[in-house]
Amino acid sequence: MEEQRNPPKILEEEGKEESAMKKKSQNEISSLPDSILLHILSLLPVKYAAATSVLAKRWRDLSICNLIHAANLDFGDEVADNPAPEQFVDFVNRCVNIHVGKKIERFRLCFDPSDRFRSDAVNWIGFATRKNVKELHLDFCRRRDHYDIREETTSDEHKPFELPELLFTNESLTHLDLSHCVLTLPLDFSGFGFLKTLRLRDVNITETTLECLLANCPVLEKLILKECPLQSIKIPESNQQLRTLTLCHCWQGSEIEISAPNIRSFLYWGKLMQWFSIKNISALEEAVIYIREREDGRPDDVRIRILSDLAYVKILTICGGALPWHTPKDFRVTFNNLKELQLLADSVCDVYSFFRQSICPCLERFYIRLPGVPEDMCLWEYVGMPTVEPLNCVFNHLKLIKMGNFRGSKVELKMVKFLLERATVLESLVLVVPQESYAIKKDLGDESEDSEFQSNSIKTPPLCLLQEKLLQLPKASLGAQIILRESLEGCNDILLNR
Amino acid sequence: MASAKVFVLRTCDGETFEIDESVAYVSETIKNMIEDGFGHDLIPLPNVSSKILLKVIEYCRKHVSNFESSKKTSNGDEKDKDNDSWKKEKEAVPEVEKDAEEKARVEELKEWETTFIDIDQQVLFDLLQAANYLNIKGLLVMAAEKAASMIRGKTPEQIRETFNIKNDFTPEEYEDIRKKDAMNDFTPEEYEEIRKKIADNHFTPEEYEQIRKENAWAIE
Numbered sequence: 057m058e059e060q061r062n063p064p065k066i067l068e069e070e071g072k073e074e075s076a077m078k079k080k081s082q083n084e085i086s087s088l089p090d091s092i093l094l095h096i097l098s099l100l101p102v103k104y105a106a107a108t109s110v111l112a113k114r115w116r117d118l119s120i121c122n123l124i125h126a127a128n129l130d131f132g133d134e135v136a137d138n139p140a141p142e143q144f145v146d147f148v149n150r151c152v153n154i155h156v157g158k159k160i161e162r163f164r165l166c167f168d169p170s171d172r173f174r175s176d177a178v179n180w181i182g183f184a185t186r187k188n189v190k191e192l193h194l195d196f197c198r199r200r201d202h203y204d205i206r207e208e209t210t211s212d213e214h215k216p217f218e219l220p221e222l223l224f225t226n227e228s229l230t231h232l233d234l235s236h237c238v239l240t241l242p243l244d245f246s247g248f249g250f251l252k253t254l255r256l257r258d259v260n261i262t263e264t265t266l267e268c269l270l271a272n273c274p275v276l277e278k279l280i281l282k283e284c285p286l287q288s289i290k291i292p293e294s295n296q297q298l299r300t301l302t303l304c305h306c307w308q309g310s311e312i313e314i315s316a317p318n319i320r321s322f323l324y325w326g327k328l329m330q331w332f333s334i335k336n337i338s339a340l341e342e343a344v345i346y347i348r349e350r351e352d353g354r355p356d357d358v359r360i361r362i363l364s365d366l367a368y369v370k371i372l373t374i375c376g377g378a379l380p381w382h383t384p385k386d387f388r389v390t391f392n393n394l395k396e397l398q399l400l401a402d403s404v405c406d407v408y409s410f411f412r413q414s415i416c417p418c419l420e421r422f423y424i425r426l427p428g429v430p431e432d433m434c435l436w437e438y439v440g441m442p443t444v445e446p447l448n449c450v451f452n453h454l455k456l457i458k459m460g461n462f463r464g465s466k467v468e469l470k471m472v473k474f475l476l477e478r479a480t481v482l483e484s485l486v487l488v489v490p491q492e493s494y495a496i497k498k499d500l501g502d503e504s505e506d507s508e509f510q511s512n513s514i515k516t517p518p519l520c521l522l523q524e525k526l527l528q529l530p531k532a533s534l535g536a537q538i539i540l541r542e543s544l545e546g547c548n549d550i551l552l553n554r
Numbered sequence: 555m556a557s558a559k560v561f562v563l564r565t566c567d568g569e570t571f572e573i574d575e576s577v578a579y580v581s582e583t584i585k586n587m588i589e590d591g592f593g594h595d596l597i598p599l600p601n602v603s604s605k606i607l608l609k610v611i612e613y614c615r616k617h618v619s620n621f622e623s624s625k626k627t628s629n630g631d632e633k634d635k636d637n638d639s640w641k642k643e644k645e646a647v648p649e650v651e652k653d654a655e656e657k658a659r660v661e662e663l664k665e666w667e668t669t670f671i672d673i674d675q676q677v678l679f680d681l682l683q684a685a686n687y688l689n690i691k692g693l694l695v696m697a698a699e700k701a702a703s704m705i706r707g708k709t710p711e712q713i714r715e716t717f718n719i720k721n722d723f724t725p726e727e728y729e730d731i732r733k734k735d736a737m738n739d740f741t742p743e744e745y746e747e748i749r750k751k752i753a754d755n756h757f758t759p760e761e762y763e764q765i766r767k768e769n770a771w772a773i774e
Contacts, residue, residue, distance in 0.1 A: 084675055084676050084679045084717070084718075085675070085679060085701075085717040085718075085719065086717075086719065087679065088679055088682060088683065089683075089686070091686070092682050092683070092686055092694075092698070095694070095698045096698045096701045096702050096705070097702075099698055099699055099702040100702050100705060100706055101706070104705060104706050104707065104708075107708075107709070107710055107713075108705065108710070108713065110710045110723075110728075111710055111713060111714055111719050111721065112719055112720060112721055112722045112723070113722050113723065115719070
C-alpha cells in the first residue's frame with residue numbers, strides 16, 4: 057500500500073478556536089505509514105476499528121484491510137449498547153465472510169444469540185475453528201431480565217446455547233473462555249494439546265465431562281470455574297502443569313478434591329463444602345479462601361481440614377467464616393512458610409481464633425479487614441464464638457500490620473494491644489478509618505453494648521483522640537510507627553494489600 | 555553481561571548520543587547495523603530527531619534495567635528476554651506466581667510506562683515512526699496501544715477532531731454513510747469482487763457506497 061499524500065490544508069467548516077492549534081500542524085496521524093496505522097487498528101475491538109472507515113477514504117481502505125486480515129477479531133462488549141441484534145449479526149457475518157487471512161489468533165464474542173441467531177453463532181464458531189484460532193472467548197450473556205416471572209418453566213428463548221461439537225476439533229486452542237452455555241464433549245474428543253487456560257463461567261457441564269476434559273488437556277496451567285453447577289469438583293493428578301486454580305461461586309459444589317501436584321495458587325470463594333482435600337500441598341504458595349456463611353451446628357472438621365491442607369502457603373487470604381471455632385485442644389497448624397496473611401474478619405475474635413489454631417513463625421505482613429459493624433460481646437457468647445486470647449503467641453518477624461475499617465472501639469483497641477505486645481520487630485502499624493465512620497458514640501470505655509448495637513450513632517471520635525489512645529498502648533517494638541488515616545475508598549475492599 | 559562497548563548514534567539534526575551495547579541492541583535495526591560492521595564509526599539515524607531519540611534511549615535503558623532486575627527476582631525465565639514481556643496480555647486471572655518483590659517491580663514498570671507514554675500527539679506519532687524504523691517491538695506496541703486508546707470509544711466525529719483528520723467524502727457519499735442501512739446482503743461473487751478490489755486498492759464511488767452501508771452498525 058502506498059502512502060497517500062495529504063491535500064493542502066483546508067479549514068474545518070466549524071471554525072472552532074480550540075482546534076486552531078491542531079489546524080496549525082498537519083495531519084500528523086495521516087503521515088504515518090499504512091503498516092503502523094494497521095497495527096493500531098489491529099489493537100482495537102472490531103467495532104471501533106470499523107468505525108474509522110468513515111473518517112476519510114484512506115481510513116476506509118485501512119479499516120477494510122484490517123478487517124479482512126485481522127488476527128484479532130474482538131466483537132466483545134456489544135450487548136449493553138446494542139439495540140438491534142440483527143445489525144450486529146449482519147456485521148459479524150460480513151466480517152466472517154470477508155476474512156481472507158488463513159489463521160486468527162483471537163476471537164471474542166459477547167452476544168446472546170437466543171433462538172433466532174443460533175445458527176449464526178454456530179457458523180461463527182465454525183469460522184473461528186477453521187481459522188485455527190488460539191484464543192477463543194465466547195460469552196453468550198443469557199439475558200435474565202427477559203425472564204417472565206409468571207412462568208415457572210423457562211421458555212425456549214432462555215435455553216442456554218449449546219456449544220457445537222466442531223469447537224472441540226480445534227487443536228490449536230491455547231485459551232478457552234466460555235460463559236453461559238452448555239458444554240458436552242463429542243465422543244471422539246481428542247483433547248486440546250495446547251490448551252493453557254480454561255475458564256468456564258455459568259457453563260452447564262457434568263462432572264464426567266469436566267473429568268474427561270481435564271484429562272485431555274495435558275498442559276493446562278490455569279483453570280477457572282465460576283458459577284458452574286457441579287456438585288463435585290475433582291482435579292486429577294494428571295494435570296501436572298496446573299498452577300492456578302480458581303473455584304468461584306460454584307454453589308452446588310459439596311466435594312472438592314484436588315490432586316494436581318504443582319498448583320501454586322488456589323482461590324476458593326463459595327460455601328463450606330462437605331468434603332475437601334488438596335493433596336501434594338507442598339507446591340502451594342498462595343491461597344485465598346472466602347467462605348462467608350457460618351451455619352450453626354455444622355461440625356468444624358472441614359474447616360480444620362482446609363486449614364491443615366494449606367500449611368505450606370506463603371501468602372494466605374482467609375475470611376472469618378473459614379476458621380474453625382471448635383478444635384481439639386492441641387490442634388495447631390504450623391505455617392512454616394507463611395509470610396503474608398490477610399484476614400477478612402467477621403469479628404475481632406477471628407484474630408484470636410486464627411492465632412490460637414496456627415503458629416506462624418515467619419509472618420512478616422498482616423492485613424486485617426475488620427467487620428463493618430460495631431461488635432456486641434453478648435452476641436459473641438450467644439453464638440458460641442470463642443473469644444479468648446491465645447496465650448503463647450509471639451511474632452518475631454512481623455514488620456507490618458495494616459487494618460481496614462478501624463473504628464477505635466474498645467474491643468478493637470484491645471486486639472491492637474494484643475498484637476503490639478507480641479510483635480517484637482514491628483516497624484509500622486497502619487490503621488485505616490473508614491470515611492463515614494459509625495463509631496461508637498459514647499465514651500470509648502463504655503461497655504453498654506445493647507444501645508450501641510441498635511444505635512446508628514455517627515459521631516466519629518476525632519482522629520487525634522484515637523491517636524492518643526493508641527500511643528498509650530504498650531509495644532514490644534519501640535521503634536514501631538503507628539499511623540492512623542482515613543480511607544477515601546470504600547471500606548469493603550476485599551484485598552487491602554493489592 | 556555488561557560489556558564496556560559503547561556506540562555513538564547521530565540524529566538527523568546532527569546531535570550525537572552515546573549508548574551501551576546492551577541498550578543499543580534493544581533496537582533490532584541498530585543491532586543488525588552493528589553486526590554488519592557499521593558500529594565502529596557513528597551510526598547515522600537520518601529518520602530520527604534528537605528529541606525523539608532521547609525518548610527512545612530512555613525506553614531502551616529502562617528495558618535493559620528492567621530485564622536485569624527481573625532476572626534477579628524470577629527464575630531467570632528466558633522468555634522475558636525479548637520484547638514479548640512488554641505485550642499487554644489481558645488475562646482473566648492475574649499472575650500469582652511472583653512474590654512480593656516481583657509484584658513491586660511489575661507495578662513500578664506499569665507506572666513508569668504510563669508516565670513515559672503520556673506525551674502529546676506529535677511526539678507519539680514520531681515515536682511510532684522511530685520505533686518502526688528502529689524495529690523496537692515493545693516500544694511500537696506501547697505507542698500503538700496508546701494511539702488505539704485515543705481512538706477507542708470515540709465517535710468518528712470525535713476521532714476526526716482529536717487527530718485533525720479531514721473528511722474527504724463528498725456530501726452525497728457521506729449522506730449514504732449516515733443512513734443506517736444494514737440489511738444489505740452481498741452475493742458470494744460480490745464478496746469476491748470486493749476482496750480483489752481491496753487487494754488492488756481500487757475503489758470506485760459505487761463500490762464505496764456499497765461497502766459503507768455494511769458498516770452502518772459500527773457507526774454511531
